[in-house]
Structures are given as structure tokens and as C-alpha cells.
Amino acid sequence: MSGLSIENISMRFDLPNGSSVQALKNVSLHLKEGELMSVLGPSGCGKTTLLNIVAGFLAPTEGHIAMNGHKVHGPDAERGMVFQQGALFEWMNVRDNVSFGPRMKGQREAEYGSQVDHLLDVTGLGDFKDKAIYELSGGMQQRVALARCLANDPDVILMDEPLGALDALTREKMQGLVLKLWKETGKTIILITHSVEEALLLGERLLVMAPRPGRIHKEYRLPYADMGVNADLREVKKSEGYSQTREEILSMIWDMEEEIMGRTEAAQ
Numbered sequence: 001m002s003g004l005s006i007e008n009i010s011m012r013f014d015l016p017n018g019s020s021v022q023a024l025k026n027v028s029l030h031l032k033e034g035e036l037m038s039v040l041g042p043s044g045c046g047k048t049t050l051l052n053i054v055a056g057f058l059a060p061t062e063g064h065i066a067m068n069g070h071k072v073h074g075p076d077a078e079r080g081m082v083f084q085q086g087a088l089f090e091w092m093n094v095r096d097n098v099s100f101g102p103r104m105k106g107q108r109e110a111e112y113g114s115q116v117d118h119l120l121d122v123t124g125l126g127d128f129k130d131k132a133i134y135e136l137s138g139g140m141q142q143r144v145a146l147a148r149c150l151a152n153d154p155d156v157i158l159m160d161e162p163l164g165a166l167d168a169l170t171r172e173k174m175q176g177l178v179l180k181l182w183k184e185t186g187k188t189i190i191l192i193t194h195s196v197e198e199a200l201l202l203g204e205r206l207l208v209m210a211p212r213p214g215r216i217h218k219e220y221r222l223p224y225a226d227m228g229v230n231a232d233l234r235e236v237k238k239s240e241g242y243s244q245t246r247e248e249i250l251s252m253i254w255d256m257e258e259e260i261m262g263r264t265e266a267a268q
């Protein structure tokens with residue numbers, strides 16, 4: 001089967017004191033090629049654990065990940081990751097950061113050069129390509145992180161709160177950029193966020209996870225990501241059903257957090 005399959009994944013962390021944490025239990029879903037899915041849920045519901053398992057950084061205690069029908073056994077360039085802080089190479093300039101992957105694969109400038117320049121242009125970095133990383137704002141650094149990930153031409157892009165550290169205006173611009181890159185490249189994307197608005201705007205599919213154990217609580221299929229490709233995101237937020245869905249998800253997460261607080265207080 002083509003696409004990304006998360007097949008009955010469970011993850012238990014055994015702690016040094018003999019206890020254990022069931023971070024995920026029986027999580028299954030399939031993403032078709034080119035789907036964009038946002039993931040929301042209260043703190044500790046296993047979002048990052050799930051992403052790390054899909055990336056191949058963690059082996060699940062049960063279940064497996066399959067890419068285009070093949071079992072995943074570890075990290076691979078077919079699954080690229082973008083972190084909250086760019087994890088960039090500070091000692092390289094912007095262009096060298098973006099061309100890092102192709103250069104590591106042994107490609108020459110003649111092979112990767114035009115694609116890297118194209119990515120620098122579409123991410124708005126064309127005039128910054130010779131700059132050092134420390135000269136860039138947080139938003140520009142996340143543009144480099146996105147371009148660097150795309151330069152590896154992964155099938156799937158995994159994003160763990162990629163815009164979480166940005167100010168509100170920069171974040172809004174970057175949300176537009178994520179949509180533009182998604183449409184232009186046709187990549188499959190999983191994006192974790194703590195922002196309900198961001199999950200609504202960037203999730204063609206939106207997954208709400210619940211904690212203890214981490215599991216899928218509810219899934220939505222939404223029109224806003226498609227609408228946002230060609231429209232101002234502020235206009236998209238005025239669309240029919242947007243506020244209603246936002247309120248529904250906010251109360252869902254609020255209730256889960258209240259329940260966690262209740263359980264924690266009862267245990268004390």
C-alpha cells in the first residue's frame with residue numbers, strides 16, 4: 001500500500017524505579033501520499049513519541065510503521081524532521097545548511113545547485129543565502145530548517161511544533177508558507193502543534209489525541225488548509241463552521257486537561 005501506515009503502535013517506557021509509562025496504546029492510521037495532518041492533544045498524550053516512532057528514532061514496544069508497504073526499521077532520508085528550534089549548523093551559512101543533505105549524499109553543485117536555489121527562493125531566503133545562521137531571526141531560521149528538510153526530498157515531513165517559538169505575526173506568515181510548500185511539493189506532512197487555530201488551518205486532517213494512555217480521540221477532515229493555499233488565512237478563519245469547530249476542540253482538550261488535573265490531585 002502506498003503512503004504511510006501507523007499500524008497498531010503501542011509504546012511503554014520502563015522507568016528506573018520499576019514503574020512504567022504507557023505513552024501510546026494501539027494507535028493506527030494511514031496517510032495517503034500528499035496528505036497534511038495536524039496533531040493536537042494535551043501535554044503528555046504522546047504526540048512527540050508518535051512522531052519519533054514514525055521518524056525511526058524510537059522503536060515501539062508493539063506494532064510497526066510502514067512506508068509504501070515496507071516496514072520502517074530506523075531513521076531514513078525518506079522521512080525528514082523539522083524541530084521547534086531549527087537545529088541548524090551554526091558554523092555554516094544559509095545555503096550550505098540547505099545543501100547539506102545533497103552534499104552528504106555525495107552530490108555535486110551541478111546536481112543539487114538549481115534545486116537548492118529554487119528552495120531558497122520559495123522559502124524567501126534568496127537574499128539571505130550567504131548569511132550566517134546567527135544573523136537570522138527565529139522565523140528566518142525556521143525557513144532554513146524547512147528548506148533544508150525539503151532539499152533531501154523526503155516523502156514524509158514530520159514537524160514537531162515547528163512554529164511554536166515564533167511571535168504571532170511571523171507564525172501566521174510561516175503557516176502560509178507551510179501551506180504553499182505543501183501544495184507545491186505534494187509531500188505528506190504530519191505537524192504537531194499546541195495551537196488549535198494552527199491545527200485547524202494547517203490540518204487537512206486533524207487528529208486529537210487523548211492521554212494516559214496516549215491514543216487517538218477524534219479525527220476531523222477539514223477544508224481550511226486547501227482554502228488557505230490561495231487565500232489570506234485571516235479570511236479563512238471567517239469561514240462557515242471554523243469558529244464552531246475551534247470551540248468544540250478547545251472544550252474537548254480543556255475537559256481532558258481538567259480530568260488529568262483531577263486524577264493528579266486525587267493521587268496526592
Ligand SMILES: Nc1ncnc2c1ncn2[C@@H]1O[C@H](COP(=O)(O)OP(=O)(O)OP(=O)(O)O)[C@@H](O)[C@H]1O
Pocket residue numbers: 013014021022023041042043044045046047048049050214
Ligand atoms: N524517554 C522517556 N522516558 C520515560 N517517559 C517518557 C519518555 N518520553 C516520553 N515519556 C512519557 O511519555 C508520555 C508522552 O510523552 P510525549 O512527549 O510524547 O507527549 P507530548 O504529547 O508530545 O507532550 P508535550 O505536548 O508536552 O510535548 C509522557 O507521560 C512522558 O512523560
